[in-house]
Amino acid sequence: MQFETAFTGRRVLITGALGFIGSNLARRLAELGAQVLAVDSLIPEYGGNLFNIAGLEDRVQVNISDVRDAHSMRYLVQGQDYLFNLAGQTSHMDSMNDPDADLEINCRAQLSILEACRKYNPAIKLVFASTRQLYGKPDYLPVDEKHLLRPVDVNGINKMAGEWYHILYNNVYGIRSCALRLTNTYGPRMRIKDARQTFLGVWIRLVVEGKPFEVWEGHQLRDFTFVDDAVEAFLLAAVSEDSNGEIFNLGGESVVSLKELADLVVEMNGGGEYLTRSYPADRKRIDIGDYYADFGRVHSTLGWQPRTNLREGLRQTLEFYREHLAKYL
Amino acid sequence: MQFETAFTGRRVLITGALGFIGSNLARRLAELGAQVLAVDSLIPEYGGNLFNIAGLEDRVQVNISDVRDAHSMRYLVQGQDYLFNLAGQTSHMDSMNDPDADLEINCRAQLSILEACRKYNPAIKLVFASTRQLYGKPDYLPVDEKHLLRPVDVNGINKMAGEWYHILYNNVYGIRSCALRLTNTYGPRMRIKDARQTFLGVWIRLVVEGKPFEVWEGHQLRDFTFVDDAVEAFLLAAVSEDSNGEIFNLGGESVVSLKELADLVVEMNGGGEYLTRSYPADRKRIDIGDYYADFGRVHSTLGWQPRTNLREGLRQTLEFYREHLAKYL
Numbered sequence: 001m002q003f004e005t006a007f008t009g010r011r012v013l014i015t016g017a018l019g020f021i022g023s024n025l026a027r028r029l030a031e032l033g034a035q036v037l038a039v040d041s042l043i044p045e046y047g048g049n050l051f052n053i054a055g056l057e058d059r060v061q062v063n064i065s066d067v068r069d070a071h072s073m074r075y076l077v078q079g080q081d082y083l084f085n086l087a088g089q090t091s092h093m094d095s096m097n098d099p100d101a102d103l104e105i106n107c108r109a110q111l112s113i114l115e116a117c118r119k120y121n122p123a124i125k126l127v128f129a130s131t132r133q134l135y136g137k138p139d140y141l142p143v144d145e146k147h148l149l150r151p152v153d154v155n156g157i158n159k160m161a162g163e164w165y166h167i168l169y170n171n172v173y174g175i176r177s178c179a180l181r182l183t184n185t186y187g188p189r190m191r192i193k194d195a196r197q198t199f200l201g202v203w204i205r206l207v208v209e210g211k212p213f214e215v216w217e218g219h220q221l222r223d224f225t226f227v228d229d230a231v232e233a234f235l236l237a238a239v240s241e242d243s244n245g246e247i248f249n250l251g252g253e254s255v256v257s258l259k260e261l262a263d264l265v266v267e268m269n270g271g272g273e274y275l276t277r278s279y280p281a282d283r284k285r286i287d288i289g290d291y292y293a294d295f296g297r298v299h300s301t302l303g304w305q306p307r308t309n310l311r312e313g314l315r316q317t318l319e320f321y322r323e324h325l326a327k328y329l
Numbered sequence: 330m331q332f333e334t335a336f337t338g339r340r341v342l343i344t345g346a347l348g349f350i351g352s353n354l355a356r357r358l359a360e361l362g363a364q365v366l367a368v369d370s371l372i373p374e375y376g377g378n379l380f381n382i383a384g385l386e387d388r389v390q391v392n393i394s395d396v397r398d399a400h401s402m403r404y405l406v407q408g409q410d411y412l413f414n415l416a417g418q419t420s421h422m423d424s425m426n427d428p429d430a431d432l433e434i435n436c437r438a439q440l441s442i443l444e445a446c447r448k449y450n451p452a453i454k455l456v457f458a459s460t461r462q463l464y465g466k467p468d469y470l471p472v473d474e475k476h477l478l479r480p481v482d483v484n485g486i487n488k489m490a491g492e493w494y495h496i497l498y499n500n501v502y503g504i505r506s507c508a509l510r511l512t513n514t515y516g517p518r519m520r521i522k523d524a525r526q527t528f529l530g531v532w533i534r535l536v537v538e539g540k541p542f543e544v545w546e547g548h549q550l551r552d553f554t555f556v557d558d559a560v561e562a563f564l565l566a567a568v569s570e571d572s573n574g575e576i577f578n579l580g581g582e583s584v585v586s587l588k589e590l591a592d593l594v595v596e597m598n599g600g601g602e603y604l605t606r607s608y609p610a611d612r613k614r615i616d617i618g619d620y621y622a623d624f625g626r627v628h629s630t631l632g633w634q635p636r637t638n639l640r641e642g643l644r645q646t647l648e649f650y651r652e653h654l655a656k657y658l
Contacts, residue, residue: 096501099440107436107490111428111483149478151493152500154440161436161490164480171481172425172614285501 006239008033013080015039015067015113016087017060019047020190020197021129021182024227025084025234030059032235039076039087041066046089047197051327052189067109074116077124082238085113085166086129088159091196093282095155106158107165114169114177126177127237130163130247131156132291134181141221142294145181145247152288163247170245178243180233182250183293187227187313188320192328200224203265205328207272208321215276216283218259221290223252226313229306236302243302251295253306261310268314335568337362342409344368344396344442345416346389348376349519349526350458350511353556354413354563359388361564368405368416370395375418376526380656381518396438403445406453411567414442414495415458417488420525422611424484435487436494443498443506455506456566459492459576460485461620463510470550471584471623474510474576481617492576499574507572509562511579512622516556516642517649521657529553532594534657536601537650544605545612547588550619552581555642558635565631572631580624582635590639597643 012029016022017038026036038060040048053060065072067087077083088106089095095102110128117124135143136150151157163179170177184198192201199216206213233250237243256264259276266272279287298304308316321328341358345351346367355365367389369377382389394401396416406412417435418424424431439457446453464472465479480486492508499506513527521530528545535542562579566572585593588605595601608616627633637645650657 099444100437103437103440108429108432111432115428146477148475151497154494154497157490157493157497160493161486164486164489165483168480168483168486 003235003239004032007235009035010081011035011037011079012082012084013037013039013076014084014086016047018042018049018052018062019086021185021227021230022084022086023052023189024187025086025231026053026060027056028231028235030056036060037076037080038062039065041087045091045094045196047191049189049328051324067113068104070112070116073113074120077113077116077121080121080124083117083124083126084234084238085110085126088129089155092133092153092155094196095153095158099154102154102158106155107161110162111165114165114175117175118169118173122173122175124175125238126166126175127234128163128166128177128179130179130181131159132181132183132249132293134160134163135291137288138291141290142251142292143249144294145249145297167245167247176244178237178245179247180237180250181247182225182230183252183291184222184224185227185230186224187317189227192321203262203274204317204321205325207265207269208318208325210272212273212275213262215258215262215274216279218257218262218276220258221255221292222258222261223255223292224261224310224313225250225252225306226308229308233298233302233304236304240302246301248298248301249293249295250298251293251306253309255292256310264310265314268311269318332564332568333361336564338364339410340364340366340408341411341413342366342368342405343413343415345376347371347378347381347391348415350514350556350559351413351415352381352518353516354415354560355382355389356385357560357564359385365389366405366409367391368394370416374420374423374525376520378518378657380653396442397433399441399445402442403449406442406445407449409450409453412446412453412455413563413567414439414455417458418484421462421482421484423525424482424487428483431483431487435484436490439491440494443494443504446504447498447502451502451504453504454567455495455504456563457492457495457506457508459508459510460488461510461512461578461622463489463492464620466617467620470619471580471621472578473623474578474626496574496576505573507566507574508576509566509579510576511554511559512581512620513551513553514556514559515553516646518556521650532591532603533646533650534654536594536598537647537654539601541602541604542591544587544591544603545608547586547591547605549587550584550621551587551590552584552621553590553639553642554579554581554635555637558637562627562631562633565633569631575630577627577630578622578624579627580622580635582638584621585639593639594643597640598647
């Protein structure tokens with residue numbers, strides 16, 4: 001791995017660092033010897049959870065603040081070598097119910113972070129956590145980066161703007177920046193309390209609790225990235241100069257239907273049950289059908305590919321939540 | 330024209346109604362017997378100018394307010410049959426110098442207008458003024474609506490979000506809405522004080538004043554829509570149900586280089602001169618090269634096509650500013 005030594009002693013700011021992917025990234029960077037500044041707002045509805053960095057307290061500096069607070073962000077970006085920009089409102093339904101809050105976090109805060117970098121730390125390198133949600137309902141599969149963007153919810157529109165601010169600041173001001181369009185990411189430390197981050201979190205919680213979970217429809221095809229693989233993509237993107245100004249899809253090592261995934265969850269849990277039902281009306285209208293990514297671009301440019309298969313990823317995930325369930329309820 | 334009687338007695342709200350296209354639209358709608366509510370903030374740096382509706386004062390109701398003022402907009406959308414949503418920050422350079430103001434106007438205000446429609450007037454029909462700026466530097470010419478969006482300035486990113494909020498509210502909530510991606514629009518009542526709206530405004534002012542104007546490079550190809558044609562597109566889009574949820578490029582009846590355009594301006598003015606210079610550095614980095622639109626989609630769906638050629642359009646424009654120059658300085 002080209003990043004094994006690249007982060008040693010380097011100063012790294014992670015926004016959303018107490019959340020799912022952010023905390024896994026913080027752990028990995030601490031292992032690699034980076035000085036991690038972990039910024040998170042700990043808003044209860046979002047993904048932040050102090051337990052996510054349990055055991056790491058002496059190696060990661062935690063700073064509770066909100067990316068909407070332009071003043072604190074202006075200070076915090078200074079002196080950092082890398083900014084992994086993961087803070088975001090991720091719930092599609094919340095974005096429809098409170099579009100303004102979604103805009104503040106996913107648009108305005110992103111622009112103010114980039115302005116802070118431009119003014120106070122133009123040598124920083126940013127990696128932005130974007131999302132497949134930007135594509136909307138695919139015209140073709142697998143979806144590559146040439147696919148049109150047709151977001152189907154407010155969250156997708158605002159993330160689209162947030163992503164493009166990063167590309168623009170790279171192209172116009174030379175603030176090195178790139179974006180990863182994440183597909184369904186799963187693994188230890190994801191939010192399982194509700195479906196705000198991913199439906200799979202709710203499945204995992206219920207199956208671990210010995211309760212039936214719900215599968216909506218079940219025929220939809222999806223790809224899933226295990227969080228360790230997603231973390232590797234962030235690190236590769238950070239250290240490469242070939243990523244500057246670029247957008248990359250992440251993807252999964254296989255494509256499964258939701259029903260196949262549900263069966264695998266039950267199998268890996270050593271038991272469990274689920275119910276199949278049709279879409280609730282409020283989800284149906286923003287449903288995107290099948291989705292899976294072509295991740296050839298990140299493979300050829302950065303050498304990334306998913307390494308953890310779904311069985312192994314689910315095994316690790318279930319093991320984590322069997323042990324730590326109470327910390328995530 | 331299918332709209333000749335469609336607007337008689339109908340209530341029409343125009344945002345940015347004292348600006349260039351908005352005021353031409355207000356004039357046409359007043360002729361067609363609509364009850365026009367003309368909303369504009371009259372911010373000096375933008376396009377609003379009370380003289381733009383001179384002579385129309387008794388047929389158009391003017392309401393000075395800012396689209397960022399969610400409270401006034403919430404009231405003003407009520408009871409309207411149509412909303413022509415043209416208020417916007419249009420200056421590319423201003424959007425780079427004050428990205429937050431651009432975001433407030435082109436993103437947040439659009440979202441709050443749509444929320445107001447959803448809550449207080451879901452039967453309204455909206456037509457949104459979008460822009461070719463969303464495409465960035467074209468991959469191919471002419472540019473159709475399948476071209477990727479790759480905005481090259483903050484304005485383009487925010488307009489992209491603003492456009493998609495409209496499409497989303499159509500698709501998810503059934504608030505009938507569509508967007509026109511305007512190319513260079515020109516004609517009487519455009520801003521000529523500076524290049525905030527269009528470079529051609531500055532050319533027209535200088536040539537009418539008998540001063541030399543500046544052509545940057547000169548080889549770039551562009552298309553131009555005369556404002557009366559743009560107005561027709563807004564009206565056609567408003568009355569058609571086939572436009573709902575759709576995005577249409579407008580275009581010009583011909584494609585010219587900026588040097589050819591400059592020569593034509595001088596010819597139609599009966600004299601004048603211009604200097605050719607290279608791009609200023611701050612413009613060069615957001616330059617998009619050649620652009621012209623494929624407007625086949627709006628032609629086949631709504632029957633629109635540009636009717637006024639560049640000679641005739643420039644003739645009318647020059648005549649207007651020779652008569653009214655003082656009102657636009």
